[in-house]
Each structure stands twice: as C-alpha cells, then as structure tokens.
Amino acid sequence: MVGAPESMIRAGTILSWYARSYRHTWRATITVAFLNPLFFLLSIGVLLGGIVDERSADLGGLSYLEFVAPGLLAATAMQIGTNEGSFPVMAGLKWTRTYHAVVATPVRVAELFTGLFAWVALRIVVAAAIFTAVSAAVGAFRSPWSALAPLAALLCGLAFAAPIAATASALEDGSWLTGIFRFVILPLFLFSGTFFPVSQLPDWLEPVAWATPLWHGVTLCRDLASGSAELWPALGHAGYMAAFAVAGSLLAVWILRRRLLR
Amino acid sequence: MLIEASGLTKRFGEFTAVDAVDFAVVPGETFGFLGPNGAGKSSTMRMIGAVSPRSGGDLRVFGLDPAEEGPAIRQRLGVVPQEDNLDLELTVFENLLVYGRYFGLPTPLIRERAAELLDFVQLAERRNQRVEPLSGGMKRRLTIARGLVNTPDLMLLDEPTTGLDPQARHALWERLYRLKQGGVTLVLTTHYMDEAEQLCDRLVVMDRGRIVAEGSPRDLIARYVEREVVELRFAGGSENGAAALLEGVGERIEELADRVLISTGDGDATVAAVHERGVQPESVLIRRSTLEDVFLSITGRTLID
Secondary structure, eight states: OOOSHHHHHHHHHHHHHHHHHHHHHHHHHHIIIIIHHHHHIIIIIIIIHHHHHHTTOOSTTOOHHHHHHHHHHHHHHHHHHHHHHHHHHHIIIIISOHHHHHHTSSOOHHHHHHHHHHHHHHHHHHHHHHHHHHHHHTTSOOSGGGGGHHHHHHHHHHHHHHHHHHHHHHOSOTHHHHHHIIIIIHHHHHHSSSSSOGGGSOTTTHHHHHHSHHHHHHHHHHHHHHTOOOHHHHHHHHHHHHHHHHHHHHHHHHHHHHHHOO | OOEEEEEEEEEETTEEEEEEEEEEEOTTOEEEEEOOTTSSHHHHHHHHTTSSOOSEEEEEETTBOHHHHHHHHHHTEEEEOSSOOOOTTSBHHHHHHHHHHHTTOOHHHHHHHHHHHHHHTTOGGGTTSBSTTSOHHHHHHHHHHHHTTTOOSEEEEESTTTTOOHHHHHHHHHHHHHHHHTTOEEEEEESOHHHHHHHOSEEEEEETTEEEEEEOHHHHHHHHSOSEEEEEEOGGGOHHHHHHHTTTSSSEEEEOSSOEEEEESOHHHHHHHHHHTTOOOSEEEEEEOOHHHHHHHHHSSOSOO
16 A cells, blocks of 8 residues: 555654654553453463363363463454554544544555554554563463464454454444444454363354454464464464455555545 | 636535636735635635545646645645644644654754744743643644644635634734735635635635635625615514615615615715614614625625524
C-alpha cells in the first residue's frame, strides 16, 4: 500500500504521533498489556497448574504451566491487537476526529493506516517480548525457539488488529465494540485452546476453533516454546494469520477512504 | 489565480450539494462563502481542500488538480475545520509539533514556529497544558495556529467562529484581520453576515448549492437593497394586516414571522409614512442595510432560521 520513501516517512510521522500520545496514556494500558497476563500466568499456570499436573492430564508431555503460558502469550497479543486496532480508529473518526485533521495534510489514508498498524505492532511485540522473558524465567518456556514466540504472537495480534480496525472504521457508534469484545473476543480467549486442548471441545465445535486466528497463534507459540515446531505447519499457521492481517488492512484502508474522503 | 472553479459540482447520491458553481480567488484577498446551513459551503471547501473528490466540473488549486495532486495541494494549505479536531490528550505545543511533522517539517523549525504562533494566538502561557480543558475560543485559536504551522499560501476557514461567544468571536476576528494584513489569502465560509462584512474583500452568496450573487459586501448592498431598513415589530402577531396597510411605503416590504422589514433610501421619511397610514407598531428601528438583507431580497429567506 505504501511504497515510496516519502510515504514511509509520512507513515512514520503517524507512528511518532501515537508514540507521543502514549506518553500521556501508558498508565491505562499496563493492566491489559503486562499485569493481567502475569496474573493469569501465576494463578492459572502455576497455582491451578499444580492441581492439573497431579491428575496427570494429557497435554502432549507438557506441564500445565508449559501448556498454558504460550496460550496466554497469544491471547494477550490478541487483546492488545483488538484494543489498539479499534479504539484509536473510533477516536480518530468520531470521538476527537483527529483522522479528519490528518487527511487535510499531505498524509494519505494508506499512510495513516500504515502508521497506526506499525504502532500496534510495536505495542504487541514489546508486551510479547516481556511476557516471553518472564515465562522463560519461571521455566514455562524451555526451548531456544521461544525467542521466536514474540513474532508468532505479533502475527496473532495483527490478525485481530486489522479486521477490528476495518470494523471500527465502518461503525457509527462505539458501543458496538463493547459487544464485539464480550461476544467474540472473550469466547475466543476462553475456547480457542489457550487453557485446554481444543480436542476437549465437542466434535462439531473443534473446526470452529481451528478457523480462528487465535488457535493458530496459540498453537504456533506453544510449538515454539516447547521446541516441537516443524517448518511447514509453522509456516501454515503464520500464513493463516498473515492472511487475516493483510485482508483486514486492505479492507480498513478502503473503508477509511470512504469515510474520510467523501 | 490561487483557486479557479468552473461548473464545480458535488453530488451525494441523488442529492446535489454543490450545483455547477464558478468562482476564482486571487492571491492576498479574503474571499467568503456566505449562506445558510446546507447551502453547499462546506462541501465546496472540502473540494478545495483536496479531501473530497468533485462529481463534476473543473477545479484548480495553485494551478493543480486536486484529483491528481492532493498531497501537493494540501502541503500548501492551512485548514481550520468547522468542528475542532485537535488531539485532546496532547498538550498545546505537542499538537503543533505532531501536525508540523505531517508536513515534513523538521522539529527545530516547528519549535521556532510554534513559539511565534502561540504568541500570535495568545496561548503562549498554555504551551504545556493539555488541550482538553481549554475553552472553545482557545481551542479555535489553537486550531488556527495549527493551520499556520506550515506557513500556508492559502488558509481555508470553515465557519471559524460558529459556537463561540461574542467576546471570543471578536478576538478571533482580530487575529484573522491581522493575518489578512500580513498578506495571507483567506477563504472562509460563514452564515454570519457581520463576519462576512468585517473580513471579506469579496464574497459569493450561496443558496441550495448555487451561487446567487457575487461582489464586495458594499457592492452587494448597493446592488440588491436600499441604503436603510426600517424594522417594525408588532405586539401579538397583528403584522399580517399591517403589511397590507403599508403597501407602497418604502421600496420593498418583507414580512417575516416576527417583524416587517421595509427597504428604503430614507428611513426617517419611511417611518413618518408608516405613522401616516395609521399603523401602530410596538417598536420601530431604522438601521443600515446588511448582507442579511441582501440574502433576504435574493432568496426571500433569512440566513439563520
């Protein structure tokens, strides 16, 4: 979408705008990005995991902590992606209308979106790297391949950020977002293989879980963290998530153009 | 010519917002679009600002076609939109910094300009405060400073003082007047005739997507209306009968919901004639004709309803 050097520079000014805003708003984001995942890791992974392990559940040879930590990593990426892909778009179009100010300057819509997307990517990858480091420190991630887990989580987060940005671009009213979080994102979080193998789901529901980018993110992160990743399945998971990110981005830019340049 | 439009048209589906208008703006002048809400002023401004594709006709801004060279045009424009769209989370200075970067300006240069501009709009003391709690007038002034950060060749102001209290409006007019003195070309829309009279060298009157008159405020008044207006108000809606009694008094009579306006070259003589007819208005006012009367005489309607 954005190729020429001057376009990259203009996209960069949008990224720097978001970074500047973050200096004022970072406090509100640390719960979702850092504290919640660590609380989950401790309560579900370590404490509940102790009980699960006593019952010797079949988790492919992993302890429950080793099983759940990569799932939490992917799920955290999803949450940051959905939050940061939706609210800034809603604010830019409707709440503070800053996107209307941006497109009155030389910055183009595709450059605006690219800048936002780069910012969301940065947010996800920083949170994912911290979570990975903590997981490695508590022994939840054992393989050296864990170093690639933040990138898998990044893809997972962007697979949600782009489609939700497209959705937010099309919405007139932010209250729809709350509904999407409650009825789409939360069930995905609970049922896409983060906390238990999806083979536990009823047979008819299992393919639904496979279709979600989160399941691919969880599975890829888990395979990397445990060192059992194989090239082709890993590329398949990555490609599936990348397809969501690319298609969502194209759609978002198309809708934003219609909204901003009427 | 900074702007040249011919047959410029904007349609939204079936609705024609701007209907084949022609106008031109030369460097250094302050050019206005005067008209009621929904006249097509903002749609015209958005097309000039290269953020709204035209549906028909031709448009050149700085000699460039907005459909082809939007970024190059926007690089040289300063835009003050109808609704404020500042970043409320950021400080006053940060709003200028972030915005200046969109134009590719280096940070040290933006800092330098921000200092001058914040002095100019009298917000220097607020430099490091968040924007959100500022008053409407301050936000408007900051939006103007933001629009000037790239030292534009042309400033577009869409309803610059709508929603401000009278004091803030006058403060803003004074700033705009100084810009004009400094040689900046201003194009503005307004539905306030006093704003158009105070600021515009030349203006077009718009109604329902069309340009219905064009000229300097003084020309328009001379061309379309008499020098003075006698305004009569009546107690309890008895004006309908009064208008019939007044036939032939003054040059032309307009009946509005709450008053009767008589356009005349000689207010005192007209008031005397009103009394001779035995009409007893509750109040009588003689005033100079304004652009509001021009609009009324052309369209039969008022600017603000």
